[in-house]
Amino acid sequence: MTSGIQKIEVFLISYACLIVSTVVVLSYLNVGQVDIYVAGFAIEYFIVILATAPYTPEESRRQRLIGIIFLIIFTGIVIERVLQLLM
């Protein structure tokens, strides 16, 4: 009755795999700052969204909202890093 795996499911599975991979790789590299992990999650979010697009208008609208939140967090992290370099 179902029409196989849907786009949104591909997105969720891919993104979950990328999150786990990021944690494994960064912890292997002994990265001790949590903001680097979060920045990685944000970049991966946009990559997976682009790779699995297009979505239905309703899905796109909600993803855009999460994207904006991610962008704000990412911008905050970058600003904090730049300020650290300048001071």
Next chain:
Amino acid sequence: MLVLGALVGVFGYFIGIIPILALGLGSLLLGVIILSLPEPTASKTSRLIILSSLPSLLDIDALIEDLDIGSRGIYIPVSGFGNVPKVLLPIKESTPPLLPPARLTRSRRVFLTLGRSENERGILLNPPGGEVVSALENLLQVDLSTIKMDEFAARIGFGFETLNISSRAVALESVGTTVRVDVRSLSIADLEERLRSEAPRLVAQIGSPVTSAIAAAISKVTGNHVRINDSNFDGSRLRVSLEVLESGSV
């Protein structure tokens, strides 16, 4: 996912292990994304099937109007795995209601005359949700005529969810000869709404595909004739009230 992420994150924060904290944040993030997703709706294939079946349902509505039939359909019980009940729409409703014989479920005729009076004439149809009953039996691997109402009430939710009819639990309550079914988050809400506006006779007298599937299934489970008392839809929640016509009580 949300709770797990929060717990792992807090745990990671307090023991000071950043990868565990990051893993918790990642899970939390996935939980938020899943929560923000819209309710699942019918897929493109389902939509195509819905659009293909719509003209037939509109034709049945037009037929009911043309024949000036004002009675409610009576679902005829049937037994046996994969067998689907039929629905008889008498020309006139009678008191006590006509209880058509079970042999009619094997008939391929449409226009029937069971006796001389008007209420003994009618049209015999395959119910719009008949095949859903068959699919439900295939899924649950059970002949619905062999199970009790309690067991059916416990399993209908799983069946409807797996068949992508609804995404939430189905509540079924049986009081005397009345059975009330509450289906939340109906996945074919657009078809339900369209039929209610364009085929009101079909919806009220025979039932929309989901209402009809429920009536046909209850008829098979109880082994009695069933007719629809009432069915309401508020955009995502379908409430159906059915009357079980026990031969001794009518």
